[in-house]
Amino acid sequence: MKVFSSGCTFDYSWDEVSTANWRKYCPWNDKSTHVVGVDTISRSVDPSTGILRTERLITCNQSVPQWVLSLLGGTTTSHVYEISYVDPVAKKVTMCSTNLTWSNVLSVRETVTYRQSSLSPTTTTDFTQEAKITALCGGWQKIKNKVEDASVERFRENAKVGREGFEAVLEMSRRVFGEQRDLEKQRMQA
Numbered sequence: 132m133k134v135f136s137s138g139c140t141f142d143y144s145w146d147e148v149s150t151a152n153w154r155k156y157c158p159w160n161d162k163s164t165h166v167v168g169v170d171t172i173s174r175s176v177d178p179s180t181g182i183l184r185t186e187r188l189i190t191c192n193q194s195v196p197q198w199v200l201s202l203l204g205g206t207t208t209s210h211v212y213e214i215s216y217v218d219p220v221a222k223k224v225t226m227c228s229t230n231l232t233w234s235n236v237l238s239v240r241e242t243v244t245y246r247q248s249s250l251s252p253t254t255t256t257d258f259t260q261e262a263k264i265t266a267l268c269g270g271w272q273k274i275k276n277k278v279e280d281a282s283v284e285r286f287r288e289n290a291k292v293g294r295e296g297f298e299a300v301l302e303m304s305r306r307v308f309g310e311q312r313d314l315e316k317q318r319m320q321a
Contacts, residue, residue, distance in 0.1 A: 132263055132264065132265040132279070133263075133264050133265075133279040133280065133282070133283045134261060134262070134263055134264070134283075135260075135261070135262040135264065135283045135286045135287060135290070136259070136260065136261040136262075137259075137260050137287075137290055138257065138258055138259040138260065139257075139258050139294065140248055140250075140255050140256065140257050140258065141245075141255060141256045141257075141258060141297075141298070141301065142254065142255055143254075143255070143256055143301050143305065144247075144253055144254055144255070144256065145222045145245065145246070145247035145248075145252075145256045147256075147301060147304065147305060148224075148245050148256040148258075148301065149217060149222075149224050149245060150304065151297070151300050151301045151304045152224055152226075152245065154300050154304060155296070155297055155300055156169050156189075157300060159299070159300070159303055160296045160297075160299060160300050161296070161299075162292050162293065162295055162296025162299065163293070163296050165191045165192050165193065165194075166189060166190070166191050167190050167191065167192055167208075168188075168189070168190035169187055169188075169189050169190075170187060170188045170189075170190070171185060171186070171187050172186040172187060172188055173185070173186045174186075180218070180220070181218070181219050181220060182216055182217065182218050182219075183215075183216070183217040183219075184214065184215070184216055185213075185214070185215045185217075186212070186213070186214050187212075187213045187215070188210055188211070188212060188213075189210070189211040189212075189213060189228075190208065190209070190210055191208070191209050191210075191211065192207050192208055192209075193207050193208075193209050194207070205232070205233065208232070209230065209231075209232035209233065210230075210231040210232050211228050211229070211230055211231065211232075212228065212229055212231055213226055213227070213228040214226070214227050214228075215227070221246075222246065222247035222252075223244065223245070223246045223247070224243075224244065224245040224246075225242065225243070225244050226241075226242070226243045226244075227240070227241070227242050228240075228241045228243075229241070235267060236266070236267055237264065237265070237266055237267065237278065237282060238263075238264070238265040238267060239262055239263070239264050239282070239286070240262065240263045241260065241261070241262040241263075242260070242261050242262075243258070243259070243260050244257075244258070244259045244260075245257070245258055246259075258294075260290060262283075262286050264279055264282045264283055264286065265279070266278035266279045266282070
């Protein structure tokens, strides 16, 4: 097993980040065009804690080399199962996902957390990401290591692109919803 981890601080409040998180795969995010569908399986709120729990199925078109498809079969369409928890009291969003497609060859378990920053709680949000990647190639340790290393590198590249796309979604959300708030204030003052 190999582990990829990263983190950063977004210059947006937790309220902005936790709201924009639901728009991460929206049409104006040109960094997530590989996502072709996001289906909500279930959604519930725990009445005692206020935690929103959501299960989703994310459908993607992946660029898989033709030789891999020929060797292992399958298609370029893949599915990811995600469970998320939004804790409005702790100001924390936790998303746990795992691949359903190709899981007999490669297991990817990712955990993403958005948490209100302790340094500047009203204006910034801390982001952490960890992926545990395990190649399931039987006893061939050299092949297993190479597959895991290549997968971690690809995950690193995709994570960078994903963060850039989320920044664009955050900026667009701030502009659109900031303008709406300004218009509402103007109407109330009139």
